[in-house]
Amino acid sequence: MAETPLVRARGVERRYGARRVLHDVSFELGRGGTLVVTGPNGSGKTTLLRLLVGLAVPSRGTIEVGLDRAHVGFVGHEPLVYRELTALENLDLFGRLYRVPERRERIGMLLERFGLWDSRGERVSAFSRGMTQRLALCRALLHEPELLVLDEPHSALDAQGAALLDQELEALVPRCTLVVATHEPERLGGLATASLALGVA
Amino acid sequence: MTGYFADVAALARKDLRLELRARDTLPAMLLFVLATLVVFHFALPADAGDDPAYGLLWVALVFTSLLGLARAWVPEREAGALDGLVLAPTDRSAIWLGKTIASLAFLVAAEVVALPAFVLFFAPLDAHALAGVALASVGICAVGSLVSAMAAASRGREVLLPLIFLPLAIPIVVGGVGASISEEPGKFLAFLGLYDAVFAILSWAAFEYVVTE
Numbered sequence: 261m262a263e264t265p266l267v268r269a270r271g272v273e274r275r276y277g278a279r280r281v282l283h284d285v286s287f288e289l290g291r292g293g294t295l296v297v298t299g300p301n302g303s304g305k306t307t308l309l310r311l312l313v314g315l316a317v318p319s320r321g322t323i324e325v326g327l328d329r330a331h332v333g334f335v336g337h338e339p340l341v342y343r344e345l346t347a348l349e350n351l352d353l354f355g356r357l358y359r360v361p362e363r364r365e366r367i368g369m370l371l372e373r374f375g376l377w378d379s380r381g382e383r384v385s386a387f388s389r390g391m392t393q394r395l396a397l398c399r400a401l402l403h404e405p406e407l408l409v410l411d412e413p414h415s416a417l418d419a420q421g422a423a424l425l426d427q428e429l430e431a432l433v434p435r436c437t438l439v440v441a442t443h444e445p446e447r448l449g450g451l452a453t454a455s456l457a458l459g460v461a
Numbered sequence: 462m463t464g465y466f467a468d469v470a471a472l473a474r475k476d477l478r479l480e481l482r483a484r485d486t487l488p489a490m491l492l493f494v495l496a497t498l499v500v501f502h503f504a505l506p507a508d509a510g511d512d513p514a515y516g517l518l519w520v521a522l523v524f525t526s527l528l529g530l531a532r533a534w535v536p537e538r539e540a541g542a543l544d545g546l547v548l549a550p551t552d553r554s555a556i557w558l559g560k561t562i563a564s565l566a567f568l569v570a571a572e573v574v575a576l577p578a579f580v581l582f583f584a585p586l587d588a589h590a591l592a593g594v595a596l597a598s599v600g601i602c603a604v605g606s607l608v609s610a611m612a613a614a615s616r617g618r619e620v621l622l623p624l625i626f627l628p629l630a631i632p633i634v635v636g637g638v639g640a641s642i643s644e645e646p647g648k649f650l651a652f653l654g655l656y657d658a659v660f661a662i663l664s665w666a667a668f669e670y671v672v673t674e
Contacts, residue, residue: 315544316674330550338541340548344479356471357549359464384540392540399545 264326266291266407266437267312271321274307281307285321287456291406292434294451297441299458305441306337308458309411312439325407330358333405335413339396343385347376347395350384351402358403370398374424389416397425408432410440414447422447468551472559477566479536486532490571494525495578502582514583515590515641519634521575522568522594523601523627529567530605531622533560534613543613547672557606557668561661564602572598586641589650593640596653597633600660604629607664610671632656 265288274282282304289295297305310316311323313334325332334340341350348367355363371377374394384392393416400408414422426447429438433451440448445455480486501517537543546556572594580586586594605626612622636656639649 310674313548314673315547328550329548332548334544334548336541336544338544340541340545342475342479342536342542343539344483344536345475349475349478353471353475354545354549357468357546357551359550 266326268324272318273320275319293453294438295454296445296448296452297456298445303458303460306411309409313409327407331406333400333408335396335400335410339392346381346383348380354399360403374398390418390421407437468555469558473562476563486529487567490525490529491574493528494521494571494575497521498578511584512642516638518579519637523630525571526568526601530609533564533609553669554665561602561606568598589646590641593637597637600633600657603661603664
């Protein structure tokens with residue numbers, strides 16, 4: 261018997277007023293797979309990812325994700341953290357909300373791994389864009405998600421940060437299912453098990 | 462349920478920490494309410510009696526709370542932090558309740574300064590009036606936290622918040638003034654209690670739909 265897909269989109273359409281951002285998008289993604297979403301600016305990549313994680317609902321069609329929120333991680337265009345809290349305070353808050361076991365150890369390990377340990381007591385508003393993006397990745401990985409949704413995750417990262425992210429993603433697969441929107445699909449060439457090219461709707 | 466209240470406490474504590482650090486909201490509320498009472502003191506004729514003064518107290522409190530509520534969701538808006546909270550597996554109403562508790566803490570702090578100033582400038586406040594202020598504060602923050610979240614998600618947030626909030630605050634003003642000057646204050650206190658219960662339940666239930674596109 262074929263395995264039930266972890267993510268299934270059928271005829272998804274999303275409108276903002278009269279403007280149609282997504283039109284008739286359908287795909288399936290199995291557990292442990294990596295879906296690479298590409299398309300020009302304005303093609304609805306970000307909107308599709310927001311629909312996937314439940315931050316928005318489709319105007320038409322359905323999106324089914326076989327996991328609850330506790331097992332989904334998301335890195336968006338914004339870091340989704342508090343600018344006036346420190347890196348440590350942000351991760352501690354989200355760690356509490358996600359009920360992360362051994363929270364402090366997990367936070368310390370992620371901050372070390374992403375090169376933010378020495379800046380853990382600084383407010384996010386003092387971070388560079390690259391550091392903020394690293395913190396966003398820490399937040400998304402904090403609860404060891406089974407589905408990780410990433411919207412242009414390499415943006416703002418320097419070469420070292422981007423290489424670190426590539427290593428992380430390789431280490432996550434196949435334990436974690438990935439959906440990645442990117443303008444650099446070649447970076448994920450070895451990981452991709454499916455691709456979705458969006459056009460301007 | 463323990464987890465729910467632990468989430469609420471963590472979220473309210475985060476707001477208090479942000480305010481202690483940035484001092485964006487509370488100083489503005491304190492200055493505003495004191496300045497308003499001073500202006501009212503000079504605006505009210507000397508022979509006007511106490512009753513109009515109680516009305517002005519409620520005008521000052523409602524507009525002071527509006528000032529705080531307008532800033533309530535600013536930290537969540539700045540870097541998409543609200544999306545981060547919405548994605549977390551906590552019940553989304555915990556986000557509203559945490560914000561309501563933090564807003565209530567700021568409003569109570571403003572009232573701790575405003576009420577003695579009112580007694581100094583205008584008229585005494587009895588236990589019924591104080592109970593009215595306490596009940597009204599709960600209602601203001603419960604409704605205000607929901608409405609300010611709705612406004613924060615829209616482009617015309619500065620206009621939208623007072624447009625929605627002030628009509629909803631009219632029953633609070635009616636109940637508060639009634640509790641302060643009526644010969645049957647219990648009736649008005651019960652009305653405020655009922656308002657709090659109804660609007661707190663509605664806001665608690667509706668918040669989920671406010672934070673999803």
